[in-house]
Amino acid sequence: MARQNPTERAEASQARLEGRQNAQSANLNNRTNTIRSNLNARDSRRINELVGDLITLGPDLPPPTLRREERRGPIPAGRGYAERAYQPGGGASEGAAGIASPLVEGADAGLALARTYHPSQILRSSDGLFTWEVAPVATIQFRDANGAAAEFRLAVPSEPDP
Amino acid sequence: MMNKLIRFGCPFHGMIHSGEIYLPNGGQVPSPQPAGRATTYPDGDPVWELHGSTFLQRMPWAEGGENTEADVDAGRNWTDYAILGGATQRLHGKLISGWIYAGPDGNPWWINAGSLPNFSVNEAFSGELAVRRFGRVGGLSSIHRIPITLEATGQTLTTLVPIRFAMLHDITPDGRQAIFAVYFSYTSGDRAKFGGLHPIGFWLMSLSGTPGVDFHADLSVLRTDRQALGVAGHTQADYENRTTTTYTPGWGPGGYQWHQGSTSGSAWHGTEQRSLSGRIVGMWFDEAETPYPVTMSMIETRFHDQTTSYQATGGPLSGDPGIGIPWSGSDLVRDREYHGYWDSSAGIELSFKGETARISVSQSSYRHEVGRWVIGPSAGNTFTGISTGETERQATLSTPLGSEVINDAQGGAALGQPAYSDLQNATMMSANLFVGITGGSFHCVGVVRHANNFLSLAYAHVPGDGSPTLWALGDGLTPLGVVPGQPQLGAAHRYGSYNPATGQIARGYSQPVCWT
Numbered sequence: 103m104a105r106q107n108p109t110e111r112a113e114a115s116q117a118r119l120e121g122r123q124n125a126q127s128a129n130l131n132n133r134t135n136t137i138r139s140n141l142n143a144r145d146s147r148r149i150n151e152l153v154g155d156l157i158t159l160g161p162d163l164p165p166p167t168l169r170r171e172e173r174r175g176p177i178p179a180g181r182g183y184a185e186r187a188y189q190p191g192g193g194a195s196e197g198a199a200g201i202a203s204p205l206v207e208g209a210d211a212g213l214a215l216a217r218t219y220h221p222s223q224i225l226r227s228s229d230g231l232f233t234w235e236v237a238p239v240a241t242i243q244f245r246d247a248n249g250a251a252a253e254f255r256l257a258v259p260s261e262p263d264p
Numbered sequence: 265m266m267n268k269l270i271r272f273g274c275p276f277h278g279m280i281h282s283g284e285i286y287l288p289n290g291g292q293v294p295s296p297q298p299a300g301r302a303t304t305y306p307d308g309d310p311v312w313e314l315h316g317s318t319f320l321q322r323m324p325w326a327e328g329g330e331n332t333e334a335d336v337d338a339g340r341n342w343t344d345y346a347i348l349g350g351a352t353q354r355l356h357g358k359l360i361s362g363w364i365y366a367g368p369d370g371n372p373w374w375i376n377a378g379s380l381p382n383f384s385v386n387e388a389f390s391g392e393l394a395v396r397r398f399g400r401v402g403g404l405s406s407i408h409r410i411p412i413t414l415e416a417t418g419q420t421l422t423t424l425v426p427i428r429f430a431m432l433h434d435i436t437p438d439g440r441q442a443i444f445a446v447y448f449s450y451t452s453g454d455r456a457k458f459g460g461l462h463p464i465g466f467w468l469m470s471l472s473g474t475p476g477v478d479f480h481a482d483l484s485v486l487r488t489d490r491q492a493l494g495v496a497g498h499t500q501a502d503y504e505n506r507t508t509t510t511y512t513p514g515w516g517p518g519g520y521q522w523h524q525g526s527t528s529g530s531a532w533h534g535t536e537q538r539s540l541s542g543r544i545v546g547m548w549f550d551e552a553e554t555p556y557p558v559t560m561s562m563i564e565t566r567f568h569d570q571t572t573s574y575q576a577t578g579g580p581l582s583g584d585p586g587i588g589i590p591w592s593g594s595d596l597v598r599d600r601e602y603h604g605y606w607d608s609s610a611g612i613e614l615s616f617k618g619e620t621a622r623i624s625v626s627q628s629s630y631r632h633e634v635g636r637w638v639i640g641p642s643a644g645n646t647f648t649g650i651s652t653g654e655t656e657r658q659a660t661l662s663t664p665l666g667s668e669v670i671n672d673a674q675g676g677a678a679l680g681q682p683a684y685s686d687l688q689n690a691t692m693m694s695a696n697l698f699v700g701i702t703g704g705s706f707h708c709v710g711v712v713r714h715a716n717n718f719l720s721l722a723y724a725h726v727p728g729d730g731s732p733t734l735w736a737l738g739d740g741l742t743p744l745g746v747v748p749g750q751p752q753l754g755a756a757h758r759y760g761s762y763n764p765a766t767g768q769i770a771r772g773y774s775q776p777v778c779w780t
Contacts, residue, residue, distance in 0.1 A: 227273030228342040230326025231355070231364055231372050232399035234272065259268055 202247035216243035274356040275340035287339030298350025298778040303460030314351035315776035316715035316761025322437035349778040365439040369474040374398035380430040389414040395475045408475040418488035423686040442469040454694040456724030458710035464489045466547045494543035498683035501536040511576035519580030532679030539563040566677045567607040585645040595640030602633040606676020614741045621739035623721035629659030629676045714760035
């Protein structure tokens with residue numbers, strides 16, 4: 103039998119050690135799973151027993167209700183913030199999905215109207231004497247900071263409700 | 265449009281006074297004061313009439329709006345109506361000189377015809393309606409000019425001022441019908457300055473169709489001037505000859521004694537009455553949007569009677585003072601007694617659909633004279649003797665403010681007045697009805713025209729010393745009925761207005777008021 107050099111011995115020893123650790127880890131996992139399984143089964147049994155007991159208490163019990171929540175009022179005015187600040191071109195590689203701020207209306211360079219409209223609506227004053235004919239915006243074309251096209255699609259405004 | 269439009273309009277409504285709208289929350293917002301029509305009197309004093317005129321407009325499609333708590337706090341009221349105010353029709357502060365017509369196309373149309381051109385009696389009328397889309401935000405629309413003519417205007421009374429003019433008087437809320445009142449202006453005889461506008465006919469304008477498509481304006485006569493004038497009545501007193509037994513002194517068979525004689529003369533006695541019924545002073549649409557007349561009736565009654573009686577005793581006397589022989593015997597005594605009675609009253613009624621407001625003034629006065637003429641020993645040795653006498657004068661004046669007794673009143677109203685002329689009947693709203701107590705002082709009743717739809721009966725005391733006329737507004741009349749009077753006297757509180765949407769009344773103000 104050929105005599106191993108020190109390096110080979112060390113590697114063999116390391117391999118045996120890892121094998122033993124792996125075996126111990128597997129055993130430990132098995133035991134853990136067994137115990138957890140036993141615990142889950144016991145909990146399930148106890149829960150079922152508890153539900154059964156509650157059912158046998160009879161139908162006169164009122165159904166559970168949620169406590170009425172106190173009105174908290176409107177959220178106080180304050181300055182908004184973003185949880186994550188986007189930087190133009192940062193955080194995503196070229197060609198990746200996403201819109202880079204700012205969005206600029208128009209298809210080409212510079213600001214330009216790029217909208218389509220829903221059919222016009224006639225809005226009347228409360229006394230019916232004054233009318234305001236207005237076409238709600240349907241779509242708005244944008245370019246993002248990378249020059250990529252984006253579009254808003256807006257629904258037809260519903261009847262006013264205060 | 266990314267924002268949601270909650271609502272829009274003009275939610276500020278209330279009474280306008282001194283250029284401010286008085287809101288229901290107690291606040292005020294500025295607003296132009298709707299103007300009336302000025303009549304200038306010969307002394308240069310202008311009187312404003314129709315300053316409180318109001319015209320309710322409610323478009324069939326108007327939805328109004330719910331008032332939130334914030335609206336109520338801010339005095340906002342999102343109504344489904346609007347009110348045109350003043351003689352020249354202001355809408356939300358803007359002068360429109362006309363009204364809004366709810367077209368069958370579902371659009372409001374501005375009818376620019378608040379006042380029509382003057383015309384002369386017995387001549388055809390021709391004018392023009394300028395019609396255009398109203399209230400559309402974002403641009404003007406073209407004007408449709410619609411000629412209107414009326415061959416027979418219903419104005420034929422040449423006994424009145426011949427120049428007539430028509431002004432908007434009432435409208436249906438949708439503006440599809442409008443009543444015009446035909447007026448003439450006249451101030452003479454209006455001692456209290458009740459007003460110089462006298463309606464003497466009414467026209468109806470009916471609109472149909474869509475301007476630019478099939479629009480049609482039909483003008484017709486609702487009441488002619490003869491119909492508006494009403495029916496006059498006149499019952500004259502008796503002009504009779506009365507004989508009175510008299511006694512005069514003179515020589516007779518037994519000496520100086522009374523000689524019986526008589527005197528006779530013709531004079532007016534009894535009761536005299538002048539009346540006017542059914543004088544149409546307004547026409548308002550009723551709930552069914554049918555034009556219905558507002559009528560004025562008046563009655564003026566005068567009564568007078570007087571008696572003079574003589575009684576003579578004593579004598580005959582002996583002697584002759586002319587030659588120095590003193591009188592002897594029982595005195596010649598002649599007693600004279602005079603009773604004079606004058607009653608006069610004037611009353612006016614205003615009626616609309618069975619609701620009647622009334623006002624009157626009256627005076628009852630008498631004069632009582634007693635005199636004694638004594639000739640004889642106790643009255644000196646003369647043929648003229650001694651005359652003594654007393655006179656008692658008193659009058660009771662009854663006005664809406666109560667009754668008062670006036671001592672030393674001078675006489676009363678004279679009888680024998682002729683029937684009122686057409687002109688007097690036509691201007692009867694303005695204080696031709698009065699009773700006079702002392703020279704130059706008059707107690708008048710008349711009609712104050714606050715607005716197209718609000719008339720007040722008024723009592724005015726015009727002092728004879730030139731001091732300001734004092735007023736008291738009596739019962740008033742609106743399309744809703746009688747408004748209770750305000751029996752208090754003030755120098756200049758002739759202004760008032762009626763809110764056709766809420767029925768609210770404002771009057772007794774010294775400056776013009778109106779509603780919006």
